[in-house]
Amino acid sequence: MEQVINLGNSALKYASLGLAVFPCHFPVDGQCSCKNPQCGNIGKHPKTEHGMKDATLDQTQIKEWWLNDPLANIAIACGSISGIVVAEFDTLDAIQGKVIPATVTALSGRGLPHFYFRYHPKIINDSIKINGKETFSIRTDGRYVIAPPSLHYTGNIYQWSREPGSIEIAIPPDWLFELPTPEGAKPSTVPDIIPNGSRDNTLYTIACSLRAKGLSENEILVALLEMNRTRCKPPLAETQVREKTKQACKHPAGRFLTAYQNNGSAPNLELTPLGTLLAEPEPQYDWQLEHRLPVGGSSMVVAKPKVGKSTWGRCLAIRTARGQDFMGFKTRQGKVIYLALEEKREEVRRHFQRMDAKEDDPILLCFTPNPQNGIAKLREIVEQECPVLIIVDPLFKFIKIKDCNDYAEVSAALTPLLSLARDTGAHVMTMHHESKIEREGGDQILGSTALFAAVDTVFSLKRTDRYRTIKTIQRYGEDMREITLEIDDNQLVSAGVERHEADLSHMDDTIREFLGKQKAPVEEKTIHEAVEGRRELKIKSLRRLVEANKVVRTGSGKKGDPFLYSSIASTQ
Numbered sequence: 001m002e003q004v005i006n007l008g009n010s011a012l013k014y015a016s017l018g019l020a021v022f023p024c025h026f027p028v029d030g031q032c033s034c035k036n037p038q039c040g041n042i043g044k045h046p047k048t049e050h051g052m053k054d055a056t057l058d059q060t061q062i063k064e065w066w067l068n069d070p071l072a073n074i075a076i077a078c079g080s081i082s083g084i085v086v087a088e089f090d091t092l093d094a095i096q097g098k099v100i101p102a103t104v105t106a107l108s109g110r111g112l113p114h115f116y117f118r119y120h121p122k123i124i125n126d127s128i129k130i131n132g133k134e135t136f137s138i139r140t141d142g143r144y145v146i147a148p149p150s151l152h153y154t155g156n157i158y159q160w161s162r163e164p165g166s167i168e169i170a171i172p173p174d175w176l177f178e179l180p181t182p183e184g185a186k187p188s189t190v191p192d193i194i195p196n197g198s199r200d201n202t203l204y205t206i207a208c209s210l211r212a213k214g215l216s217e218n219e220i221l222v223a224l225l226e227m228n229r230t231r232c233k234p235p236l237a238e239t240q241v242r243e244k245t246k247q248a249c250k251h252p253a254g255r256f257l258t259a260y261q262n263n264g265s266a267p268n269l270e271l272t273p274l275g276t277l278l279a280e281p282e283p284q285y286d287w288q289l290e291h292r293l294p295v296g297g298s299s300m301v302v303a304k305p306k307v308g309k310s311t312w313g314r315c316l317a318i319r320t321a322r323g324q325d326f327m328g329f330k331t332r333q334g335k336v337i338y339l340a341l342e343e344k345r346e347e348v349r350r351h352f353q354r355m356d357a358k359e360d361d362p363i364l365l366c367f368t369p370n371p372q373n374g375i376a377k378l379r380e381i382v383e384q385e386c387p388v389l390i391i392v393d394p395l396f397k398f399i400k401i402k403d404c405n406d407y408a409e410v411s412a413a414l415t416p417l418l419s420l421a422r423d424t425g426a427h428v429m430t431m432h433h434e435s436k437i438e439r440e441g442g443d444q445i446l447g448s449t450a451l452f453a454a455v456d457t458v459f460s461l462k463r464t465d466r467y468r469t470i471k472t473i474q475r476y477g478e479d480m481r482e483i484t485l486e487i488d489d490n491q492l493v494s495a496g497v498e499r500h501e502a503d504l505s506h507m508d509d510t511i512r513e514f515l516g517k518q519k520a521p522v523e524e525k526t527i528h529e530a531v532e533g534r535r536e537l538k539i540k541s542l543r544r545l546v547e548a549n550k551v552v553r554t555g556s557g558k559k560g561d562p563f564l565y566s567s568i569a570s571t572q
C-alpha cells in the first residue's frame with residue numbers, strides 16, 4: 001500500500017499553528033540516516049546545519065526541506081519560539097500524582113506521553129531523576145521534541161493522542177514550576193515575600209536569570225522595581241535596585257532573545273572612537289504611522305473605558321486603509337485587520353458608516369472574542385492577507401492571561417504577537433483597559449509595566465470634563481507631548497492643541513469671566529484666591545491677557561500702589 005504518512009504536510013501544519021519546526025535524521029534499517037554506524041541518537045538529531053537555530057514557521061523553507069527529504073523526522077523547537085514547553089515522560093510511574101490538564105499530547109515511539117504546555121519563562125529545562133534514573137524532562141528554550149508522525153528507531157511511529165489544532169495548548173500546571181532543582185542550580189521561582197536579609201541576593205539572582213533570558217537592562221529594571229515594591233519586605237531603595245540591575249547586566253544578554261539573531265556566537269569587544277559615534281547619522285526608521293509607529297513593531301493604546309480608544313483606533317484604521325494622514329502624521333497605506341473583540345458588531349458598523357467608510361476600503365474585521373488558537377490563526381491570516389496594521393481591541397479578549405500582574409506571564413503571552421509583527425512587517429497595535437487591570441490586580445500594575453516594556457510605542461489616552469488628551473512613550477523617535485484630541489460629529493479623530501495650551505486658554509476664559517463679574521479692579525492676590533487652578537497657569541494667563549489687551553492692568557506694582565486688574569468690558 002502507498003505510504004499515507006506525509007511528514008512534510010504535518011510539518012507545514014505545525015508551522016501554521018505557530019510551532020517552529022526543522023528536519024531531523026530518521027532511522028533506516030535500524031541505523032541512522034546520518035550514516036554514522038556509531039550514531040548514539042538515531043533519528044533524533046538535526047539534519048540542518050544549525051539544528052535548533054534553523055527552526056522556522058516559514059512554509060517555503062519547510063516545503064523545501066521535506067521535498068529534499070520526504071522521510072526526515074520532524075522536530076518542534078520548544079521555548080518562546082513556538083510558545084511551548086514540553087514535559088516528556090520516560091515512565092508512566094512518573095506521571096502518578098501529577099495533575100495534567102487536557103492539552104496537546106504526543107505519544108513517543110515507546111508510547112510514552114509528551115505533554116505540550118504554553119510557554120512560561122519561569123519554567124526551565126530540566127531532567128528529573130528518581131533513584132538515579134531519568135523519569136521525565138522539561139524542554140523549553142534551546143531544546144526540541146520529535147513530533148508525530150516521525151519514525152522511532154524501534155520501528156514505531158510517534159502519534160498524537162491529542163493533536164495540535166484540535167485542542168488548546170494548556171497553561172502549565174503548578175508542578176512544572178515547583179520541580180526539585182538539580183544540584184547546584186538556583187531555584188527558578190520567585191518567593192512571594194523577600195525578607196530583609198535576602199533582598200539583595202534574591203533580586204540580584206532574579207536579575208541575572210532575566211539577563212540570561214536575554215532581557216535588556218531597562219526591561220529588567222522595570223521588573224525588579226516592581227518585585228521590590230510588591231515582594232520585598234521592606235522594599236530596598238530604588239538606587240539599590242538600579243545597582244543590582246547594573247551589576248547583572250555586566251553579564252552578556254542570554255539566548256532567549258538573541259540566539260536567533262547572532263547564531264549564538266558572542267559578539268566581539270569593539271571600541272568606537274567618540275568622533276565616529278558623533279558622526280553617525282540619526283537612524284532612519286520605517287514608519288507605519290510617521291514618527292509614531294514603526295513598521296514591524298508593536299504598540300499599545302492604554303486608557304480607561306469610555307475615553308474613546310476604539311474610536312481612535314478605527315479612525316487610524318480607515319486613514320491607514322486610504323493612506324491618508326492621521327493626526328497630522330503620514331500613514332503607510334495598506335490593508336488593516338481590526339479585531340473588535342469587545343464592542344457590538346452594529347456599533348462598529350455604525351462608526352465606520354459615520355466615518356464614510358466605503359465597501360472597498362481594505363479593512364478586515366473579526367468579532368470573535370477569545371478565539372481558539374488565536375495567535376496561530378492570526379498568523380495564518382496575516383500571511384495570506386499581508387496587512388500593514390493589525391489592531392487587537394482589546395488585548396485581553398485575545399490572549400488569555402491568568403495573572404495580569406505576573407510580569408513573566410504577560411511578556412510570555414505577548415511574545416508571539418511581537419514576533420508576528422517582526423516576522424511579517426505588519427504593525428501590531430493592542431488596546432488595553434487601564435482600570436480592568438487595577439480591579440483585578442490590586443493597587444498598581446505590574447502587568448502594564450510588562451506591557452509597557454514589551455512594546456515600541458505606548459499611547460496614553462485620557463479624558464477630563466473639558467477634553468481628551470493623548471501622548472506617547474516611545475522606544476524609537478521622540479515622544480509626543482500631550483495634546484488634546486478633537487472628535488467631530490462623525491466621530492473622526494484629529495489632533496488638537498497641546499494640552500498646556502488648552503489649559504491656558506481655559507484659564508484665560510475663567511479669569512476674564514471672573515473679572516467681568518467684579519465691580520472694581522482687583523489685585524492679583526484676589527484672582528489667585530478666587531480662581532481655581534495651578535498658580536503658574538494663572539500667572540501665565542494673566543500676563544498674556546494683559547499683553548493681548550484683553551485685561552486692563554493699572555497701578556505701578558510698587559508698594560502702596562499695587563497692580564490692579566479689570567476686564568476690558570468693566571472699564572468701558
Ligand SMILES: [Zn+2]
Pocket residue numbers: 025032033034035036039040041042043045
Ligand atoms: Zn545519526
